[in-house]
Amino acid sequence: MPPHPLRTRSFRLLFAGRTLSLLGDAVIPAALALAVYEATGSTGALALVLACAVIPKLLLLPLGGVAGDRFNARTVALVTDVVRCLSQLLVGVELLSGEPRLWHIAVAEAIGGAAGAFAMPTVSPLITGTVQEAGRQKANALMGIAQSATRLGGPALAGVLIYTVGPGWAFVLDGASFAVSALLLAAVRVRRVPIEHRSLLADLKEGWGEVRSRDWYWTSLVAHAAWNGAAAVLMTLGPAIAVSELGGPGAWIAMLQTGAVGLLLGSLAASRARPKRPVLMANLGLATYALPLGLLALSAPAPLTIAAYGVAQAGLGFLSPIWETAVQQAIPAHALARVTSYDWLLSLGAMPLGYALAPPVAAAWGPAVPLAVAAVVVGVACAGTAAVPGVRRFGAGPPRLEHVQNEVYSP
CATH class of the missing domain: 1.20.1250.20 (MFS general substrate transporter like domains)
Incomplete structure (x- = not known):
């Protein structure tokens, strides 16, 4: 019987960091929608900001996959956590200033979306690199439970933040969650299989x-x-x-x-x-x-x-x-x-x-x-x-x- 994944230090740190960043992300949809609409009074402006977050993610996902395999997935995930921390803090500061500028928010969300394209493909390599094969279904289930639980509690937390201190603090919270996740990732030891250095096109074709x-x-x-x-x-x-x-x-x-x-x-x-x-x-x-x-x-x-x-x-x-x-x-x-x-x-x-x-x-x-x-x-x-x-x-x-x-x- 393999040990429970949470008894493995590296996975325990990974799981804690992932849960925190998921909780931070879970408060963002409601906060972003309300903040942009209050600032502009336009649903079109919200659509623009959402598009700025999604389009870079879609365009860069294949490159994110190459980076996750060519470099260490832990390093890639750590860097993207730092980038997303800064982008969300930028939005938070912009909203807390009282005079948010739409293009600042759009650019920050585009940067965060681009970082997400490199972060998303690293999740599986991080799990395989910290958990033995016999325990991976439990590890994946734990990640799924964390995601489900944060989706359940995130909107309620968003509501508390929005109606007490304002939507800007929701972004500050999200940025802080990514900062803590990066610190935890820095202590994780991850197994990986090095790949030979080839052209970007060759890597994409192989994938x-x-x-x-x-x-x-x-x-x-x-x-x-x-x-x-x-x-x-x-x-x-x-x-x-x-x-x-x-x-x-x-x-x-x-x-x-x-x-x-x-x-x-x-x-x-x-x-x-x-x-x-x-x-x-x-x-x-x-x-x-x-x-x-x-x-x-x-x-x-x-x-x-x-x-x-x-x-x-x-x-x-x-x-x-x-x-x-x-x-x-x-x-x-x-x-x-x-x-x-x-x-x-x-x-x-x-x-x-x-x-x-x-x-x-x-x-x-x-x-x-x-x-x-x-x-x-x-x-x-x-x-x-x-x-x-x-x-x-x-x-x-x-x-x-x-x-x-x-x-x-x-x-």
Whole structure:
């Protein structure tokens, strides 16, 4: 029986730092929306700031994957924590000044988004570098639980900060969380597999080759992209439907809170699950997102729709640790950051498409049409992976031996 991941000092430090930065990030969406709208009175200004945060992240994700594999993932993560600390502190100071300038906030969020592109692909290499293979599912589940718990508590903390000391302090808190995370990362020892120095293009091609050569991986990425696009449709149209047909704003809040609880319960379930076909089971769990989409399209009763959303989010909570463990088991350590960067790129890239298409389609044919289409797409894409031989055959199997002779430790 392998030791619990939290008994390993390096993972314990990593987990603490990750949890703090997740909590800091969880207060930002509400604080950013309110701060920008109060400063400008324009929803277009908020859209501009959000675009400045997302676009650099999407453009730079493949480069972030190369950096995570070519250099030490711990070093990359530490540097990005420092950069994001400074960018969020800049926004906080700007807001606390009483005369915030929109372009300052937009530039700071763009810098933070760019840093996020380099930080996101480092998570899996950091876990594989601090936890032995037999304990990685528990480690991934702990990360999922931390993310779920911070999503559940973050909005409440944001509300307390906004209504007591102002939204600027939410950004100061986020910046401080990244500073502490960087200090903790500095004490982490991480195993890594050095890779030979080649051209950037060669590194990108090798990472894509690892994705393309595994039918279970790239077909699952298509399913995950469909899920994220469908989630964008629901997030765009859901609030208006909740207000007009499900009983008012309280119904939407109840739906989001139920989803947060479902996400947490799914992560907890994944910490104990040992499915024989992990990729298949995880993708089938994602397919449940068709339920709330379909029920919203049919104007089903609020309690049924809210419960369905909780089930769907539990499927997401279950998928994340199971999927991360499967990827860490199957992808060579020297390519892990690049491969996961393509995962993030496809997943995040589908969301703007959902945001862009949902409103005009709803205006032309009614909101039921895009919701029903999204339900069919996500259900077929996720459940349809069962037809892929690699998805069906992928099993957890016995833990592989760690080939430590080719690994080095960061100082």
